[in-house]
Amino acid sequence: MSVTDINPEETGALIRRALEMKGQDRGGSANALQGKSVALLFEKPSLRTKVSFMVGIQELGGYSLYLGPEEVGLGSREPVSDVARVLSGYVDCIVARVNSHRSLEELVEYGTVPVINALSDWEHPCQTMADLLTIAEHQGDLPGRKLAYIGDGNNVARSLCLALPARPALQRAKDIGGGKSEIMSVREPAEAVSNADIVYTDVWTSMGDEAERGARLEAFQGYTVDPDLLRKAKPTAKFMHDMPAHYGEEVPPGMLEHPQSIAYTQAHNRKHAQKAVLEFLLGS
Numbered sequence: 001m002s003v004t005d006i007n008p009e010e011t012g013a014l015i016r017r018a019l020e021m022k023g024q025d026r027g028g029s030a031n032a033l034q035g036k037s038v039a040l041l042f043e044k045p046s047l048r049t050k051v052s053f054m055v056g057i058q059e060l061g062g063y064s065l066y067l068g069p070e071e072v073g074l075g076s077r078e079p080v081s082d083v084a085r086v087l088s089g090y091v092d093c094i095v096a097r098v099n100s101h102r103s104l105e106e107l108v109e110y111g112t113v114p115v116i117n118a119l120s121d122w123e124h125p126c127q128t129m130a131d132l133l134t135i136a137e138h139q140g141d142l143p144g145r146k147l148a149y150i151g152d153g154n155n156v157a158r159s160l161c162l163a164l165p166a167r168p169a170l171q172r173a174k175d176i177g178g179g180k181s182e183i184m185s186v187r188e189p190a191e192a193v194s195n196a197d198i199v200y201t202d203v204w205t206s207m208g209d210e211a212e213r214g215a216r217l218e219a220f221q222g223y224t225v226d227p228d229l230l231r232k233a234k235p236t237a238k239f240m241h242d243m244p245a246h247y248g249e250e251v252p253p254g255m256l257e258h259p260q261s262i263a264y265t266q267a268h269n270r271k272h273a274q275k276a277v278l279e280f281l282l283g284s
Contacts, residue, residue: 001104001117003125003163011132011163018133018276032196032283033062039087040066042097042105042118043074048243049118049126052270055097060275062282065091084111093282094122099208114281116274121155121208127242128159129273131200132254134266138238139197148196148233150189150225151250154206156242163209189223196233200240201225201250217249221240224253230260240261255282 006014034101038057040050050066057064074080080103087094088111091172096104096115101122107115115123132142139145149166186192193199204220205213230239247253256263 001108001125002123003128005125006240011129014129014276014280015133015136016271018129018272019039019137019280021275022133022137022272023157030059031061032279033057036062036092036282037090038064038093038095038278038282039091040064040095040097040118041074041083041087043099043103044067044097044119046097046118047072047089048074048267048270049097051233053118053274055083056271056275056278059271060278060283062092062278073075074098077223080106081110083107084109084180088112092186103149116277116281119155123158123159123162124155124242125163126270126274126277127156128163130266131160131240131242133273133274134161135198135238135271137265137269138190138262145197146195147198147200148189148192150192150199150201150229151220152204152206153225154202156202178241185229189225189229190232193229193233193237196237199225199233202242203244203246204249205246220250223276224250224252226255227258230258279284 003011040053054064054066072078072083074083084094084107091113093114093116094107094111095118096107097118098104098120104115104117104120109235117123119127135145135147136142147160149160149260150155168236185200194213204216209216225239231239237260239255239258241251241263242257243256243263245251245256255261
């Protein structure tokens with residue numbers, strides 16, 4: 001449900017396992033999900049999340065079943081509680097990409113199988129696990145690293161902050177940090193990226209916020225991450241974007257191909273990080 005549902009030691013172990021899987025031919029552990037079935041219950045469109053889960057489940061020896069919004073209708077065609085109870089009799093795990101985090105909570109409340117949050121309006125923990133894997137892969141040990149997030153405080157930002165942790169608005173993040181993390185919130189992107197190891201951005205208008213697009217485009221003027229801004233970070237800094245990108249808004253065209261960009265590696269790492277999570281939850 002959240003990056004906070006696993007402790008720091010488990011997070012580190014999952015990152016190390018994902019690195020091992022990535023280094024092996026097609027990820028090894030081909031039998032980790034042998035005989036297991038996983039329902040992909042998606043209310044929102046997806047490229048990276050859907051494909052990385054489906055391919056990852058297959059590589060682990062399992063079977064995935066995709067259920068789109070037109071097939072299930074969470075809370076409209078059927079109550080979430082009924083969907084949870086029925087699916088729990090068919091599958092070993094539910095991967096849910098939902099409009100409301102409350103739907104995830106109900107799936108957990110009424111179901112009897114593990115539920116993985118593949119995106120809600122509150123958090124995106126699977127993305128963050130892939131992000132941590134990517135940072136570890138390109139920048140080494142996570143402690144002492146500075147990540148500058150430029151833009152909207154959305155679900156991706158929230159999960160990153162809880163995992164790293166940092167976020168002035170969330171006392172929970174401070175508690176998790178145990179006083180070991182320096183937390184800063186600034187208005188100027190140039191100040192944020194100064195001495196940063198990672199410069200990260202996301203779309204200004206997330207799925208579900210389309211009605212606010214005009215106001216958001218106006219509010220985020222000056223928050224575009226371009227080569228000029230990236231040059232204000234460390235010379236060794238890497239650029240990350242969880243995609244899809246809205247070119248001409250949070251990034252200019254070509255930014256994901258910048259020599260310091262690791263955005264495509266970040267996207268590919270979704271599969272490896274999620275395979276580690278699936279093995280952790282379901283592997284025998």
